[in-house]
Amino acid sequence: MPPFPLLRLPRLVLGEVFKSLSIGEKIQLSFCSKKVSTQINNWRLYSQKVRVYLDMYSHKIEVSQNGEDKFKIFNRCDSTDPDMQQLQIEGCTVPVICFTNEIEIFWKNHQEGFLSVIRHLLKMFKCKFSTTISYYNSDLSQPTISMLFDLQQEFKILNIHPYGSEDYNFLWNKISRSFELVDDFRILSCFDDFRPVFNSWPQKITIHSSYWFTLDYLFACPCTNITIFNSLLNNKDLDEILRKWKAGGFPNLEYLEIHSDLITNNETTILGMNIRELDRKVIQTDDGSKKATIDTGIGRIDIAVTPFE
Amino acid sequence: MTSPASSSEVKYLIESSEGNTFDVSGAALRQSNTFNAMFLNIGADGPIPFTDYNEATLKKVFEYCEHSVNEENYSGPKHQDDLSKWDLNFFNEMDQKMFIDVINASNFLDIERLTSYCCERIARMLRGKNTQEMIKVITLPTAEELEAKQKVEEKKAAAAKKVAEKAAETAEKTETLEELPVQQLVQTTRNKLTRKYLSFSNE
Numbered sequence: 375m376p377p378f379p380l381l382r383l384p385r386l387v388l389g390e391v392f393k394s395l396s397i398g399e400k401i402q403l404s405f406c407s408k409k410v411s412t413q414i415n416n417w418r419l420y421s422q423k424v425r426v427y428l429d430m431y432s433h434k435i436e437v438s439q440n441g442e443d444k445f446k447i448f449n450r451c452d453s454t455d456p457d458m459q460q461l462q463i464e465g466c467t468v469p470v471i472c473f474t475n476e477i478e479i480f481w482k483n484h485q486e487g488f489l490s491v492i493r494h495l496l497k498m499f500k501c502k503f504s505t506t507i508s509y510y511n512s513d514l515s516q517p518t519i520s521m522l523f524d525l526q527q528e529f530k531i532l533n534i535h536p537y538g539s540e541d542y543n544f545l546w547n548k549i550s551r552s553f554e555l556v557d558d559f560r561i562l563s564c565f566d567d568f569r570p571v572f573n574s575w576p577q578k579i580t581i582h583s584s585y586w587f588t589l590d591y592l593f594a595c596p597c598t599n600i601t602i603f604n605s606l607l608n609n610k611d612l613d614e615i616l617r618k619w620k621a622g623g624f625p626n627l628e629y630l631e632i633h634s635d636l637i638t639n640n641e642t643t644i645l646g647m648n649i650r651e652l653d654r655k656v657i658q659t660d661d662g663s664k665k666a667t668i669d670t671g672i673g674r675i676d677i678a679v680t681p682f683e
Numbered sequence: 684m685t686s687p688a689s690s691s692e693v694k695y696l697i698e699s700s701e702g703n704t705f706d707v708s709g710a711a712l713r714q715s716n717t718f719n720a721m722f723l724n725i726g727a728d729g730p731i732p733f734t735d736y737n738e739a740t741l742k743k744v745f746e747y748c749e750h751s752v753n754e755e756n757y758s759g760p761k762h763q764d765d766l767s768k769w770d771l772n773f774f775n776e777m778d779q780k781m782f783i784d785v786i787n788a789s790n791f792l793d794i795e796r797l798t799s800y801c802c803e804r805i806a807r808m809l810r811g812k813n814t815q816e817m818i819k820v821i822t823l824p825t826a827e828e829l830e831a832k833q834k835v836e837e838k839k840a841a842a843a844k845k846v847a848e849k850a851a852e853t854a855e856k857t858e859t860l861e862e863l864p865v866q867q868l869v870q871t872t873r874n875k876l877t878r879k880y881l882s883f884s885n886e
Contacts, residue, residue, distance in 0.1 A: 375779065376779060376822075377819070377820060377821055377822040378779065378805070378808055378820060378821050378822065379783070379821070379822045380805070380821040380822070381821075381822075381823070382783070382822075383783075383786060383805070384786070384787060384790040384791075384836075386790060386798075387786055387790050387798065387801065387802055387805075390798070390799065390802040391802050391805045391806050391809075394802060394803065394806040395806055395809060395810070396810075399809055399810060399811075399812075402812065402813050402814045402817060403809060403814070403817055405814040406814055406817050406818050406821065406823065407818075407823045409823065410821075410823070459815050461814065470814070472813035472814045472815045472816075473813055474811060474812075474813055477813070477814065
């Protein structure tokens with residue numbers, strides 16, 4: 375069978391063929407040539423929202439749709455093997471090794487190569503990214519995150535290990551202005567003087583070392599889901615939080631989980647009850663529009679809000 | 684001889700690029716949305732000119748349409764594995780050139796089911812392959828070939844315009860019989876053809 379003249383097909387037929395391929399097959403096909411890639415991009419397969427996980431430690435990019443049909447792109451340092459297949463990706467001729475569900479690309483500058491692959495994907499799909507920023511991948515995370523926020527790209531999960539440096543402060547200032555692009559923001563650690571300024575907020579926030587997350591931060595937080603570990607909030611603070619919620623505060627709140635050694639079954643009551651009495655209680659806002667189910671444990675309280683039926 | 688009717692017994696004459704004519708049933712032709720837009724309601728005075736496609740290709744396309752007349756209503760593309768033995772034979776006995784001609788004709792005639800099965804067959808050539816394997820399966824055209832393709836598409840758009848004009852002309856001839864309704868039909872047909880022509884040109 376002679377090679378099939380794919381690009382000589384009528385435009386609508388070509389579009390139907392592209393649409394019927396899996397995410398991985400589309401990416402593999404897009405790497406065949408610039409002309410094929412342009413044709414795929416012309417179809418703007420944006421109805422297919424793909425998830426892109428950027429592993430900036432191992433320079434791996436994982437693309438999937440609803441967690442299925444995973445395709446992995448490994449970005450390696452340059453290879454000197456002359457027998458390796460050469461492909462042109464984003465204007466660079468690069469050696470590659472192709473597998474069915476993954477491809478290894480050998481870049482002269484792997485940092486630039488990583489960004490090139492992201493640009494290639496952004497032309498093909500509407501992407502939602504997930505990644506982790508830390509000191510140990512800052513060579514890649516700084517330019518990558520900066521580029522994605524400049525392009526107003528959405529994030530499914532953004533993990534961060536804050537570290538003190540000028541570069542980091544620059545990055546924080548940039549992303550904190552556009553946190554509305556982030557569904558789920560997780561601060562995994564912190565350093566001594568960590569006092570971040572939030573110029574905007576994500577939809578959900580999780581903070582692992584939250585000793586700095588005071589009542590002032592919490593009262594300013596409009597997130598739907600708030601989870602804080604290693605908090606310094608105590609029973610008195612919880613009383614204040616729940617009274618504020620009853621009076622109509624935290625209008626977006628759907629779920630609040632606080633872990634603190636200072637939440638104890640002592641004489642300081644919360645809404646007039648001790649922590650044990652509060653367990654499994656259902657409270658409601660003063661206007662009767664919402665109710666919340668409270669679940670308490672040792673050093674922990676969960677509040678799940680539901681609209682009043 | 685052709686006439687405006689919806690009965691499956693009605694036969695239409697089709698003219699190919701060689702100038703040859705052959706019969707196709709109305710029921711088979713109605714699977715072509717292009718035909719429906721142009722001739723279904725007003726009929727055609729003389730052979731319908733699909734002169735951009737040769738006789739063998741058109742016969743192959745309408746062979747498919749005749750076969751699928753009695754099948755259930757089309758409900759979207761089927762997986763290759765769901766194709767009947769007849770469908771598989773139909774595709775397997777074509778060489779690559781004929782397959783491409785059939786795709787082009789089916790696309791122009793807007794025969795949804797046949798176009799969809801053709802797309803599925805092409806997708807199957809690429810499925811499960813990596814980039815290196817795909818490069819072996821497909822021909823990557825040169826700049827000259829792409830330019831030639833564009834010229835062919837322009838030529839096809841011009842042909843579509845010609846067919847549209849002929850259909851409108853035919854419609855005008857029927858005006859005297861039922862003046863007011865036909866005039867409305869002609870206008871409707873012209874609008875449809877203009878839209879079809881414009882969408883074709885934009886491709």
